[in-house]
Each structure stands twice: as C-alpha cells, then as structure tokens.
Amino acid sequence: MLKLSAATADGREQIVGLLYPADFVGRPFAEEAEHSVTALTDVELCVFPRKPFEAALENHVRMERLLLRRTLAALDEARARMLMLGRKTAEEKVASFLLDMAHHLGGPRQPGETSFDLPLTRAQIADVLGLTIETVSRQMTKLKRDGLIGLPSGRVVTIRDRRALQERAEAA
Amino acid sequence: MLKLSAATADGREQIVGLLYPADFVGRPFAEEAEHSVTALTDVELCVFPRKPFEAALENHVRMERLLLRRTLAALDEARARMLMLGRKTAEEKVASFLLDMAHHLGGPRQPGETSFDLPLTRAQIADVLGLTIETVSRQMTKLKRDGLIGLPSGRVVTIRDRRALQERAEAA
DNA sequence: CGGGGAGTTGATCACCATCAACATCAGTGG
DNA sequence: CCACTGATGTTGATGGTGATCAACTCCCCG
Numbered sequence: 001m002l003k004l005s006a007a008t009a010d011g012r013e014q015i016v017g018l019l020y021p022a023d024f025v026g027r028p029f030a031e032e033a034e035h036s037v038t039a040l041t042d043v044e045l046c047v048f049p050r051k052p053f054e055a056a057l058e059n060h061v062r063m064e065r066l067l068l069r070r071t072l073a074a075l076d077e078a079r080a081r082m083l084m085l086g087r088k089t090a091e092e093k094v095a096s097f098l099l100d101m102a103h104h105l106g107g108p109r110q111p112g113e114t115s116f117d118l119p120l121t122r123a124q125i126a127d128v129l130g131l132t133i134e135t136v137s138r139q140m141t142k143l144k145r146d147g148l149i150g151l152p153s154g155r156v157v158t159i160r161d162r163r164a165l166q167e168r169a170e171a172a
Numbered sequence: 173m174l175k176l177s178a179a180t181a182d183g184r185e186q187i188v189g190l191l192y193p194a195d196f197v198g199r200p201f202a203e204e205a206e207h208s209v210t211a212l213t214d215v216e217l218c219v220f221p222r223k224p225f226e227a228a229l230e231n232h233v234r235m236e237r238l239l240l241r242r243t244l245a246a247l248d249e250a251r252a253r254m255l256m257l258g259r260k261t262a263e264e265k266v267a268s269f270l271l272d273m274a275h276h277l278g279g280p281r282q283p284g285e286t287s288f289d290l291p292l293t294r295a296q297i298a299d300v301l302g303l304t305i306e307t308v309s310r311q312m313t314k315l316k317r318d319g320l321i322g323l324p325s326g327r328v329v330t331i332r333d334r335r336a337l338q339e340r341a342e343a344a
Numbered sequence: 345c346g347g348g349g350a351g352t353t354g355a356t357c358a359c360c361a362t363c364a365a366c367a368t369c370a371g372t373g374g
Numbered sequence: 375c376c377a378c379t380g381a382t383g384t385t386g387a388t389g390g391t392g393a394t395c396a397a398c399t400c401c402c403c404g
C-alpha cells in the first residue's frame with residue numbers, strides 16, 4: 001500500500017490518495033510530479049521509464065483506454081473525498097474512513113463482524129482526514145465506547161456494527 | 173461557467189469543481205452521474221448522447237487521448253483542492269480562491285491591479301471552500317481592510333497586492 | 345533496564361459555525 | 375415615485391468543535 005500526499009510550504013500534509021495492490025501511480029504527460037509517494041507497507045512496484053510508457057500508450061489503444069477508465073475512477077474518488085474534507089465532522093470522517101478500510105481490506109463480506117489491520121499510523125489517518133492525531137484517537141475511542149467497533153490492540157480494528165457505523169458516516 | 177457539486181444526505185453541499193468555457197463535463201463509462209451540474213452564468217452547452225460519444229472515443233484515438241489529458245489535469249486540480257480543504261485556514265482558502273479566480277477571469281496579466289466579476293455568490297464560494305457564508309464575508313472584508321484587495325461593489329473584486337495575497341494563500 | 349516511537353487522555357484555547365440583526369439592492373406593483 | 379418584498383451580503387455576539395499543549399501509557403527493540 002502507498003500513500004500519495006501533498007504538503008503546504010510550512011509543512012502541513014494532506015494525503016490525497018491511497019493506493020492498493022494493482023493500482024497505478026504516476027502522472028503521464030506532465031514534466032514534474034506534484035505529489036510525493038510513500039510506501040506504507042512492504043511494496044513491490046513495477047516501474048516503467050516515462051518515455052517508453054507514453055509511447056506504449058500511443059501504440060496500444062486498449063492500454064490507453066484502461067488508463068482513462070482508472071483516471072476517471074480516481075477523479076470520482078478524489079471528489080468524494082473533497083466532500084468529506086469540506087463538509088463532514090470529525091466523527092463522520094473517522095467512521096467513513098473505517099468503512100472504507102473495511103471495504104478494501106476486510107475479508108470476505110460476512111454478515112458478522114469484520115476485522116482488519118490498519119496499514120496507517122494515527123498520524124497518517126489524520127493526514128487522510130484533515131484532522132489531528134488526537135482528534136482521530138478520541139473519535140476512535142468514542143466509537144469503541146459506543147460499541148460500534150473494537151480495538152483489540154494497536155492497529156487492529158473490528159467492525160462490530162456496520163449499520164450503525166454507516167449512520168455515523170452520514171453522506172454517500 | 174458551471175459548478176460541479178456533491179452533497180451529503182442531510183443537505184450539506186460541497187462544490188467539487190468549477191468549469192470554464194471549453195471545459196468538458198460528463199462521466200463516460202459510468203452508469204450514473206455522481207455529481208450535480210449547475211450553471212452559474214448563461215451557458216452554451218454542446219451535448220452528446222452517451223453511446224455515440226463513447227463510440228467516438230473508441231474510434232478516434234486522438235479524441236480519447238485528449239480526454240485522458242484533461243482528466244489527468246482535473247485529477248491534479250482536485251488533489252490540490254483536497255490540500256486546501258483539509259489543511260488551510262479560512263484566510264488561506266479565501267486568498268487562494270481569489271487568486272484562482274483572478275487567474276481564470278483576470279484580464280491580461282498586467283503588472284498593476286486586476287479586476288474581475290465573481291460569477292459566484294458568497295454561498296457558492298463558501299461551498300467551494302468548505303466554509304460558511306459569514307466566514308467568507310469576514311475574510312474578504314479583512315483582506316479589504318488590509319489593503320490587499322478592493323471590493324468596489326457586489327461581485328466585483330480588485331487585486332491590489334497580488335504578492336501579499338499570495339503570501340496569505342501560503343501553500344502551493 | 346533504558347530509550348524512542350506510537351497511541352491515549354486531559355486541560356485549555358482559538359477558529360470557525362451558528363444564531364441573529366441589519367444593510368443593500370433589484371424587481372414589483374401600488 | 376415610493377413602499378414592499380425577497381435575495382444577497384455584512385456585521386455582531388456567542389458557543390462548540392477540533393487544535394494545541396502537555397503528561398502519561400504501552401510496546402517494541404536495543
């Protein structure tokens with residue numbers, strides 16, 4: 001898993017995207033990358049030199065089409081995240097985030113509880129949500145106190161009541 | 173000019189994109205649109221039925237390539253806006269917004285002052301920046317008091333000191 | 345046993361939201 | 375011509391959410 005992040009001149013950081021296995025990272029047709037890329041777990045990357053890659057896009061229509069589809073999907077995701085950053089409360093942000101992670105990392109879609117291991121530190125979660133570490137921590141313990149999730153240890157999260165969690169995440 | 177917006181279930185709105193003349197709007201390869209589109213000014217749209225449009229993309233490589241480039245640019249812009257929404261203060265948001273508008277609407281890049289007419293109401297500016305109308309209004313009057321901008325009337329804005337405004341916008 | 349990073353919890357503060365009153369202006373109809 | 379209305383914008387008072395500052399715990403690893 002990778003994080004894609006941007007930062008202000010004075011060091012404030014915002015994670016603008018999370019990349020899962022089989023995702024694409026890079027910015028064809030631009031001189032310079034605008035974001036920094038950081039590995040959150042051990043990672044195996046398949047690297048292509050820019051020029052040959054762009055040439056391949058030109059020569060293989062299907063490849064270009066695939067990239068277009070992925071880019072459109074990434075744009076949708078980015079916009080959903082804009083709604084979250086601009087208009088959701090801290091609790092809604094944390095709840096949405098946990099549901100997102102469960103969706104990507106959760107085992108088979110079981111009816112009962114789901115558990116997974118967060119690949120992010122609290123600080124990184126804060127950078128995804130536009131919050132501080134302390135606020136993230138407080139919201140997580142609140143969700144735990146209310147019985148919606150379990151926090152057995154460090155990075156492990158258990159979704160106890162997905163329905164209720166979705167209600168706290170509000171919006172789409 | 174058009175606005176592209178998303179909303180939470182309980183009605184909070186976030187503008188996720190602004191479209192200028194010659195821009196593209198639409199979501200090929202998806203069943204349903206995720207956002208609502210609203211005209212901010214009188215607008216002339218060139219509409220294509222989905223199926224023929226997608227077919228045209230398949231048959232005209234150059235067209236598909238153009239759309240890919242535009243989509244990548246839109247993604248960059250969306251991510252820049254995520255940094256703004258998540259990590260900037262109200263003053264920084266308003267300053268960045270005004271610079272953005274000046275960039276798009278301002279006349280020729282003169283050394284002196286630039287003036288333009290905001291196509292957005294305060295409420296819409298607030299929805300772009302993830303703020304409330306009142307906060308937007310207050311920040312604008314503060315920038316005016318400090319001599320960085322002028323607000324001759326209603327929607328008209330004059331950039332008096334671009335340099336200083338850029339400093340208040342901080343980040344990239 | 346010591347050290348450092350990660351996470352939690354508490355106390356306080358500041359920024360921005362909220363609520364409310366008022367100002368301004370364009371459009372409408374008396 | 376002017377009062378009336380509604381939409382838009384400004385300004386003020388107050389409060390709450392989340393940031394900040396700080397202390398402490400827990401682990402992992404030396």
